[in-house]
Amino acid sequence: GQQVMQIPQYQHVQEGEDFTTYCNSSTTLSNIQWYKQRPGGHPVFLIQLVKSGEVKKQKRLTFQFGEAKKNSSLHITATQTTDVGTYFCAGGSNAGGTSYGKLTFGQGTILTVHP
Amino acid sequence: DTGVSQNPRHKITKRGQNVTFRCDPISEHNRLYWYRQTLGQGPEFLTYFQNEAQLEKSRLLSDRFSAERPKGSFSTLEIQRTEQGDSAMYLCASRSGGGTPGSRSYNEQFFGPGTRLTVL
Numbered sequence: 001g002q003q004v005m006q007i008p009q010y011q012h013v014q015e016g017e018d019f020t021t022y023c024n025s026s027t028t029l030s031n032i033q034w035y036k037q038r039p040g041g042h043p044v045f046l047i048q049l050v051k052s053g054e055v056k057k058q059k060r061l062t063f064q065f066g067e068a069k070k071n072s073s074l075h076i077t078a079t080q081t082t083d084v085g086t087y088f089c090a091g092g093s094n095a096g097g098t099s100y101g102k103l104t105f106g107q108g109t110i111l112t113v114h115p
Numbered sequence: 116d117t118g119v120s121q122n123p124r125h126k127i128t129k130r131g132q133n134v135t136f137r138c139d140p141i142s143e144h145n146r147l148y149w150y151r152q153t154l155g156q157g158p159e160f161l162t163y164f165q166n167e168a169q170l171e172k173s174r175l176l177s178d179r180f181s182a183e184r185p186k187g188s189f190s191t192l193e194i195q196r197t198e199q200g201d202s203a204m205y206l207c208a209s210r211s212g213g214g215t216p217g218s219r220s221y222n223e224q225f226f227g228p229g230t231r232l233t234v235l
Binding site: 004006031033035041042043044045048088090092101102103104105106107108 | 117146148150155156157158159160163171206208210222223224225226227228229
């Protein structure tokens with residue numbers, strides 16, 4: 001079945017440093033979504049990418065979807081302590097002609113930011 | 116608060132007991148998902164409902180697990196004869212399915228706070 005791998009598992013940065021997490025799928029995706037989960041919380045939707053090579057920005061966050069629609073990245077510029085949490089990518093697939101919106105999540109990258 | 120509620124928030128049970136969790140999605144959302152999340156892992160898909168129809172079940176969902184959404188509104192997830200390996204956070208998510216395919220509103224899933232199950 002579809003697998004989504006995410007690296008690194010952990011990232012510790014000083015406040016103000018940049019952060020990047022990478023996501024790679026074993027199969028071509030129809031879309032990729034990114035979620036943030038604060039400690040003790042639940043996943044919260046950040047963004048969705050649909051098009052090959054798509055780049056989207058949200059303030060200090062930049063999201064990319066690879067040309068082959070099998071990989072993605074999230075880059076945070078000048079991290080702040082409010083960025084702390086686990087960042088998950090989640091791939092959507094239309095395999096078999098169905099599109100139920102089922103997501104396959106990566107393992108997540110735990111970001112800690114030292115002030 | 117996303118508007119998706121789950122009850123109970125915590126459940127401690129003894130091995131072999133049955134447990135049932137409830138999810139109330141955002142009222143206008145006709146699509147509902149159950150996921151399971153263990154420590155240090157991302158959510159794993161369990162099952163999907165469109166209105167009252169259960170359209171997909173993961174192979175992770177053994178015959179001890181059953182989910183229903185009888186009127187297309189709230190959903191329940193029951194685990195029979197619980198095992199210690201069932202200990203996890205059980206997350207429910209809903210989405211509208213409306214809008215243009217590829218748009219945010221079409222695919223964004225709204226997660227509830229989860230039910231944390233501990234099997235002793």
